[in-house]
Amino acid sequence: MAARNPVRESRPQFWQVAKRCCQLAATVDVAFFFLFHLLGSPILAWVNVVSVAMYVVAYRALGKKQNGLAITLIWAEVIIHAGLGVVLIGWESGFHYYLLMFIPALFVSMRLRGAIAALAGLWGYYVALYLLMWFIEPLQPIAPGPLLGVYLFNLSVVFAMFSYLSFFYVTMVTSANRKLRRMATTDPLTGLFNRRHMTCLVEKELARFRRNGHPVAFLVLDIDHFKAINDQYGHETGDRVLEDVAGIIKTRLRTQDLIARWGGEEFLAVLPDTGIQSGQASAERVREALLTHDWLAPNGERIDLTISAGVSEFRAEDDLNSAINRADRALYRSKELGRNRVELEVVQEVALQS
Numbered sequence: 001m002a003a004r005n006p007v008r009e010s011r012p013q014f015w016q017v018a019k020r021c022c023q024l025a026a027t028v029d030v031a032f033f034f035l036f037h038l039l040g041s042p043i044l045a046w047v048n049v050v051s052v053a054m055y056v057v058a059y060r061a062l063g064k065k066q067n068g069l070a071i072t073l074i075w076a077e078v079i080i081h082a083g084l085g086v087v088l089i090g091w092e093s094g095f096h097y098y099l100l101m102f103i104p105a106l107f108v109s110m111r112l113r114g115a116i117a118a119l120a121g122l123w124g125y126y127v128a129l130y131l132l133m134w135f136i137e138p139l140q141p142i143a144p145g146p147l148l149g150v151y152l153f154n155l156s157v158v159f160a161m162f163s164y165l166s167f168f169y170v171t172m173v174t175s176a177n178r179k180l181r182r183m184a185t186t187d188p189l190t191g192l193f194n195r196r197h198m199t200c201l202v203e204k205e206l207a208r209f210r211r212n213g214h215p216v217a218f219l220v221l222d223i224d225h226f227k228a229i230n231d232q233y234g235h236e237t238g239d240r241v242l243e244d245v246a247g248i249i250k251t252r253l254r255t256q257d258l259i260a261r262w263g264g265e266e267f268l269a270v271l272p273d274t275g276i277q278s279g280q281a282s283a284e285r286v287r288e289a290l291l292t293h294d295w296l297a298p299n300g301e302r303i304d305l306t307i308s309a310g311v312s313e314f315r316a317e318d319d320l321n322s323a324i325n326r327a328d329r330a331l332y333r334s335k336e337l338g339r340n341r342v343e344l345e346v347v348q349e350v351a352l353q354s
């Protein structure tokens with residue numbers, strides 16, 4: 001049943017909270033069982049035994065992902081229990097507050113149209129109960145003192161449950177936002193910035209560069225013969241290599257450096273406050289770290305992994321693309337000159353100077 005309902009399947013945290021609520025509600029009902037015996041209201045006392053049984057079944061149903069059955073049981077329990085509580089000992093018992101707990105839960109557990117229909121039904125039931133108690137006296141009234149105690153107890157439980165639900169909603173929304181932001185800005189495999197986000201970040205960095213004139217170095221790093229690694233050891237090993245390469249690049253550069261997965265096996269690093277010579281030194285550091293790392297395939301074979309890199313420095317007349325293009329040209333030269341090396345884009349600079 002649950003598998004056919006994408007709304008229910010898409011909010012697993014809600015169903016975790018529903019399980020907790022079942023535990024909490026069952027505990028409260030056990031307390032009520034003894035309380036109403038003491039207060040001389042046996043019907044309400046025994047209602048709690050049925051309630052606990054319903055919560056146990058609902059809890060187990062949630063565990064088996066039978067969410068439809070669970071929500072039906074929880075609904076039935078609260079509606080009957082709240083109704084009986086009000087009819088037997090009066091509106092002043094505060095049992096009706098439990099009905100209000102459904103309002104936020106409805107919107108999380110149902111599609112909008114269903115939630116609105118259920119909300120209208122809930123409102124009708126709540127109002128009908130209220131009006132009924134205008135015309136009839138409670139069927140099993142209890143003394144004013146205990147009635148006040150029951151009211152305060154119910155009010156406190158509803159306060160606690162609302163707080164818990166509100167805390168849950170805020171936590172869920174915050175974590176969903178964080179996840180969305182991460183998905184929108186990072187590459188899932190390596191955890192580095194993705195190309196789109198990197199472009200935004202670098203544009204900001206370059207605006208800063210234009211203001212204060214500090215140098216910015218661009219490093220384009222590309223794994224050599226990566227296709228052969230994939231072909232020989234499989235795509236999964238290729239993925240693991242990419243993750244590890246990203247990790248090593250990160251550790252070898254500074255925290256303020258911006259690093260992205262720019263293409264399949266190509267990485268872009270933008271180093272603020274770094275001239276072309278320092279950029280070259282950083283690229284060399286990365287290249288050596290990757291060269292000396294022990295790259296082992298799952299079968300224990302050693303993988304020979306090297307990278308080639310091209311380095312350029314941002315110039316006042318550049319835009320993002322022209323600076324990257326120069327680093328790319330240097331990278332091509334590294335590949336042409338035999339790979340496993342770092343080249344600078346000096347051609348254009350010489351041309352401009354002459």
Ligand SMILES: Nc1nc2c(ncn2[C@@H]2O[C@H](COP(=O)(O)OP(=O)(O)OP(=O)(O)O)[C@@H](O)[C@H]2O)c(=O)[nH]1
Binds near residue numbers: 224237242265
């Ligand atoms: N495992 C894995 N492979 C990828 C991924 N993205 C791109 N590739 C592979 O990277 C390889 C890149 O191959 P090429 O562009 O020929 O480059 P190369 O083999 O590294 O050769 P050179 O760059 O010339 O040294 C291709 O086989 C892609 O399938 C990825 O996310 N995971």
